[in-house]
Amino acid sequence: MDEASLSTPLPNGRFEGRAAFQQLLRDALCQAAHQGWREITVCDSNFEDWPLGERAVVDALQAWAGSGRKWTMLADSFDAVTRRHPRFVNWRRTWSHLIDCRAVPGHARRADPSSLPSCLIGPSWVMRRLDLEHCTGISGDEPRRRVDLQESLNEWLRRSSPAFPATVLGL
Template sequence: MENLAATGFTAQLELGLRFRECIEKSTLSLQLFDPDFRVFPLGTKDVDAALRHFLTNGGTMQLAMHRSGTIGHDYPRFMRLLRDFGHRIACRATPANLRQLTDSFCIGDAVNIVRRFHSDHMRGEAAFGSRPAAAISLERFDGIWLESRPCLHPTPTGL
């Protein structure tokens, strides 16, 4: 049964809790878009453990971003995760013509979503088990992904 109710949030702590919940409720795929991922807790121990569990059990992860510097410089745990699971994680940077996009979201299994309405603000919503709630963002992600180019390679040479 689909859960059509969305739960709002207004703080970074709430975003982090909903993001962790999205990871836990997803088994197949995670698609994330954010300008730079500075507010996503990708560098924390518990998120690293949750993502390792998700990826070890066959999940795949796609991240699209405008700027990769935050992940590359500030999230060494995520960079190790990328080295260890490079075959299950893909990262892409958007071209200049998409840099005006300012929303931010994580979609799990095409039915779970954590979405901030604007990347400069914490206000957003989360919905779990709802294909309709995730559908528009998933369609946006697919378009962003097609236009973007690979970045954040698991090794310095990109191998």
């Protein structure tokens, strides 16, 4: 994202396709760093198709990280993150004091396995994939959309438990 686009508001409206979804995430994380977002919440079943391992994304996260910041990450499983996003895993180790990774216990999702949202929530902008297969969704800065998504996510967070430790201690 160049300097001119950093001052451009993040988009409101529908997006379609994996490339558009991934670009929205890149742009949002650059904006987060540039604007100093205090808190970012991300949620996905496994983050497999998120661009978390890209150098530009990790650079944006590095620029964002600092005192008073909080990154909450909710998933069913973090296996794909460790396998597909090694740069992110290294960044996570460095900034583990800012990051709360949580997993939803398997029994909590048996009724509807697709109900865990795939989303990013910032202080005044949200992005949510509505159709994972076709990678379509909606983004925007409408307060009602953010509040509704945050309330839904809070229910999942209440049923979650700590996961994805920054380090694994062995004997």
